[in-house]
Amino acid sequence: MQIKNFMVDKSLKELTEHRTVVLPIACYETTIHQNINGYIPLHWHEEIQFVLVTKGEAIFQINEEEVSVQEGEGLFINSGCLHMARDEVHSGSTYICLNVASRFILSQELYTTFVIPYIQATNIPFLHLQPRELWSANILSSIIKISQLIKQDSPYYEIEISVLLSLMWKNLISNGFELEYEQAEVSKSHRMKQMLNWIHLHYAEKILLDDIARAGHLSRSECCRYFKRMLKKTPLNYVNDYRIQKSLILLQQPESNVTEVGYQVGFNSTSYFIDRFRKSMNTTPFAYKKALS
Structure with a gap:
């Protein structure tokens, strides 16, 4: 079995129940x-x-x-x-x-x-x-x-x-590797998840870098370093990529409209939505939707 669109909560925690009938x-x-x-x-x-x-x-x-x-x-x-x-x-x-x-x-x-x-x-x-x-x-x-x-x-x-x-x-x-417990690493993971959680709650709204940094209790520059280090992209690029992910689900609905979908996921310009979609998916949202029908 393959999960083609597994569900996650606002913190990116996967919601799929990982178990067979009897076993976890x-x-x-x-x-x-x-x-x-x-x-x-x-x-x-x-x-x-x-x-x-x-x-x-x-x-x-x-x-x-x-x-x-x-x-x-x-x-x-x-x-x-x-x-x-x-x-x-x-x-x-x-x-x-x-x-x-x-x-x-x-x-x-x-x-x-x-x-x-x-x-x-x-x-x-x-x-x-x-x-x-x-x-x-x-x-x-x-x-x-x-x-x-x-x-x-x-x-x-x-x-x-x-x-x-x-x-x-x-x-x-049994390999004998030494175990390490660094509180700084735990804190870093927690802050990253806090920022991602905030983005996933507010992606449809106007988002500023200051908002994301505040969610992780970080400065703007430190926030950017977190995203660059952990996700290999800027915070606002991550926001746009996440918006594209959410748009894919909406575009699969027969009655959906490309312009409306763009605004629903947080883009304030249809042309910008199309541009970002093309860069992410190598096609336009119109072509993507047409291919589904």
């Missing part, structure tokens, strides 16, 4: 360009995530860092980390995505000692899983097995998945 776990097979935006937009969730790229090459951004993930490689993305993904040069990249509630990884008695310290560590936003490393290869193999078990729905598959997840976690934490 979900498995998706995602082709990046099939998402409504043509890429996987910025979001976060409490669940940890395991990724295995099965075709092409995908570029993932996790917090401030970008990583290229080739076919056969994967990622561990930690709880609460902002992340997004795009295709690399139209490679048609596809990946298996496994989202797991951290409390399900190990029993309650082991959770405090062997899980919490790792999901709270500020120096592990992600790990690049490469098959040449035995521990990574074991995790990547288990992602495939879990995906197959969920599809097959055979008797007692839930227990098999539980065992595989425990082994995956053992492989991940």
